[in-house]
Amino acid sequence: MYAKCSPNGALNVLKEVFDRIQDHNVMCYVQSGAHDMEAIELFLEMVQTRITPNQYTLSAVLKACASLSNPLIGEQVHSYAMKLGLSAVDCVGNSLITMYARSGNMEHARKAFDVLFQAFELLHEIETEIDSFTFASLLSGASSIGAISKGEQIHARILKSSLEPCLHVSNALISMYSTCGSIDSASQVFNSMADRNIISWTSMVTGFAKHGLAAKALETFDEMVKAGVKPNDVTYIAVLSACSHAGLVSEGWTHFESMKTQHGINPRMDHYACMVDLLGRSGHLNEAMEFINTIPFKPDPLVLRTLLGACQVHKNTDLGKHVANMIIEQDPDDPAAYVLLSNLYASAGQWDKVAEIRKHMKQRNLAKEAGCSWVEAGNLIHKFHVGDTSHKQAFEIYQELHALVNEIKEMGYVPNTDFVLHDVGEEEKEKYLLQHSEKIAVAFGFIGSVGSSKPVRVFKNLRICGDCHSAFKYFSVARAREIVVRDSNRFHHFRNGSCSCNDHW
Ligand SMILES: [Zn+2]
Ligand SMILES: [Zn+2]
Numbered sequence: 001m002y003a004k005c006s007p008n009g010a011l012n013v014l015k016e017v018f019d020r021i022q023d024h025n026v027m028c029y030v031q032s033g034a035h036d037m038e039a040i041e042l043f044l045e046m047v048q049t050r051i052t053p054n055q056y057t058l059s060a061v062l063k064a065c066a067s068l069s070n071p072l073i074g075e076q077v078h079s080y081a082m083k084l085g086l087s088a089v090d091c092v093g094n095s096l097i098t099m100y101a102r103s104g105n106m107e108h109a110r111k112a113f114d115v116l117f118q119a120f121e122l123l124h125e126i127e128t129e130i131d132s133f134t135f136a137s138l139l140s141g142a143s144s145i146g147a148i149s150k151g152e153q154i155h156a157r158i159l160k161s162s163l164e165p166c167l168h169v170s171n172a173l174i175s176m177y178s179t180c181g182s183i184d185s186a187s188q189v190f191n192s193m194a195d196r197n198i199i200s201w202t203s204m205v206t207g208f209a210k211h212g213l214a215a216k217a218l219e220t221f222d223e224m225v226k227a228g229v230k231p232n233d234v235t236y237i238a239v240l241s242a243c244s245h246a247g248l249v250s251e252g253w254t255h256f257e258s259m260k261t262q263h264g265i266n267p268r269m270d271h272y273a274c275m276v277d278l279l280g281r282s283g284h285l286n287e288a289m290e291f292i293n294t295i296p297f298k299p300d301p302l303v304l305r306t307l308l309g310a311c312q313v314h315k316n317t318d319l320g321k322h323v324a325n326m327i328i329e330q331d332p333d334d335p336a337a338y339v340l341l342s343n344l345y346a347s348a349g350q351w352d353k354v355a356e357i358r359k360h361m362k363q364r365n366l367a368k369e370a371g372c373s374w375v376e377a378g379n380l381i382h383k384f385h386v387g388d389t390s391h392k393q394a395f396e397i398y399q400e401l402h403a404l405v406n407e408i409k410e411m412g413y414v415p416n417t418d419f420v421l422h423d424v425g426e427e428e429k430e431k432y433l434l435q436h437s438e439k440i441a442v443a444f445g446f447i448g449s450v451g452s453s454k455p456v457r458v459f460k461n462l463r464i465c466g467d468c469h470s471a472f473k474y475f476s477v478a479r480a481r482e483i484v485v486r487d488s489n490r491f492h493h494f495r496n497g498s499c500s501c502n503d504h505w
Helices: 011-020 023-031 036-048 055-067 071-083 090-102 106-125 132-145 148-160 167-179 183-192 198-210 214-226 233-246 249-261 269-281 285-293 301-313 317-330 335-347 351-363 394-410 426-434 437-447 466-478
Strands: 372-377 380-385 456-460 483-486 491-495
Touching: 036 055, 036 071, 055 071, 055 090, 071 090, 090 106, 090 132, 106 132, 106 148, 106 380, 132 148, 132 167, 148 167, 167 183, 167 198, 183 198, 198 214, 198 233, 214 233, 233 249, 233 269, 249 269, 269 285, 269 301, 285 301, 285 317, 301 317, 301 335, 317 335, 335 351, 372 437, 380 437, 394 426, 394 437, 394 466, 437 456, 437 466, 437 483, 466 483, 466 491
Parallel strands: 456 483
Antiparallel strands: 372 380, 372 456, 483 491
């Protein structure tokens, strides 16, 4: 209000208000999404008028940059925070990690985490009592960058400290283990808890769902309800996505209905998106379209993109075109819609249409998000792009990759060139497949950990492609190792020639 009514004179009052607001309230202001840009503008105004922001303001602005995917402003806020000596404060540090991780800048995310971790080790050395908030905050940082080894170290310190295991820390541990790919450790923590709240239960249901353990997710949900804990809207997102990942259409409908009738929760856009995902994946494309038409508000592009993705998987070009037009009508500059549409045409072999869309995107200056995958090894994050040759072990990586592909071809692997979105000959297409960032990352994971029995853990910013998915099943047999891939959507555990998702993804 102050900012709007009297932009200049009232800034000091505004700053006072800002300073007095607790961390959570500032976050709420920013989390409402629509206000992200306003928050950033307000911040810039504060800086111009030489009002020094505190750690909460910085943290809030960084969160706004993260949700707007605007790392450029974020980087400037980062250097400003360093100047003020506030970049190592927990809440600022964590917002930095989130912001960099979301924009795929894993090197910077890792550096921001290391700063926090160093501060923590220093505290530990001088034997200061570390409070539960610091532990929880570090755990959340470790999970943002997928650094399970750091997470385990923090866990060990918690066990050694005199701290009573509190809900807050246990919940952070569940979420850290489950986001870093170790669902077993997450459920160990959960089982050892004497007291559980809605966050503990929801994190566990979400964890099982993301790891493709749909039966476990639904079982845990039932237990939760029996224990008298009332599910909330977030719990239902996990329940519906569990149904979706396992292709449980009728269970999905039942939960969607009972959410409102039994628990009085009105479905949000995310719940509708889960249902569209469930119907789309299982091939009920027309039913999904009809369902979208029943949504009582304007369908979000996210919901439509979900259906468009399903149209590509099930090669339904007609419905796909219709859905793409619906998205483009809402937002003519949505790069995701164009990319999905062009993929749809590519898999149908309509190369002239693909070229047309590419040209259109170029004219409008729409860039698609570049795919990248990363692995944590030797305390570093190793990040790879498509066809990456910049790693110092690139030669060994490609040698391993070629060896692997030759081995698995003998085992029956057939490269699926449907996933190559260029109009080239078959042999060329196979070469393109070999250069996918997730394949490079897995090969690097193998050569960097020969003789180990631990799973190779890979993270990808986009969804894993179908050919890599099939190749990794064979890889897990060829090297007798488990491969865990966290893509933008879920976890895949490749073990003994099959994947935990049962090919529902
Ligand atoms: Zn691939
Ligand atoms: Zn899978």
